[in-house]
Amino acid sequence: MIFDSIENLEKYRGFHSGLDKAFDFMMQNDLSTLEQGMHEIEGRDIFVISALAEGKAVADGKLEAHKNYIDIQICLSGVDQIGWRPVNECKEIDTPYDADRDIMFFKERPDTLLNVRNGLFAVFFPEDAHAPEVGEGQLHKIIFKVKA
Numbered sequence: 001m002i003f004d005s006i007e008n009l010e011k012y013r014g015f016h017s018g019l020d021k022a023f024d025f026m027m028q029n030d031l032s033t034l035e036q037g038m039h040e041i042e043g044r045d046i047f048v049i050s051a052l053a054e055g056k057a058v059a060d061g062k063l064e065a066h067k068n069y070i071d072i073q074i075c076l077s078g079v080d081q082i083g084w085r086p087v088n089e090c091k092e093i094d095t096p097y098d099a100d101r102d103i104m105f106f107k108e109r110p111d112t113l114l115n116v117r118n119g120l121f122a123v124f125f126p127e128d129a130h131a132p133e134v135g136e137g138q139l140h141k142i143i144f145k146v147k148a
Helices: 006-012 017-028
Strands: 002-005 037-042 046-054 063-065 069-077 080-086 093-098 103-106 112-116 120-124 128-131 138-147
Touching: 002 006, 006 017, 006 120, 017 037, 017 046, 017 069, 017 138, 069 080, 069 112, 112 120, 120 128
Parallel strands: none
Antiparallel strands: 002 120, 037 046, 046 138, 063 103, 063 128, 069 120, 069 138, 080 112, 080 128, 093 103
């Protein structure tokens, strides 16, 4: 997992070519003007989703994980308190892995909360379970999906 300021993106270049391409898109486009929905950058290998979501209580957040994608999560408005816990500490499956959606859910609770607000970003790898969209009011989210 990476949690940092967008100002520090350059520190993470070279780690993964797909992340580099997502970072390029992030820096070359005004993310606040993206229409809601999915936008392909490199087909299904790298794409971005712009979404409005109603924040939910911490108790209602569910840990999820992906096997095939890395998530880069940004919150343009509001504060997304994304929960985190290592996947290897998640032993109780709530919803089994769905290969078509590349997602599974766990019964365990997050042991860390990240306050992702405008100007910050979080990167979740397949070994990172995360519980997004925890917060108050409406959240404007940008989620990059990068093939792991």
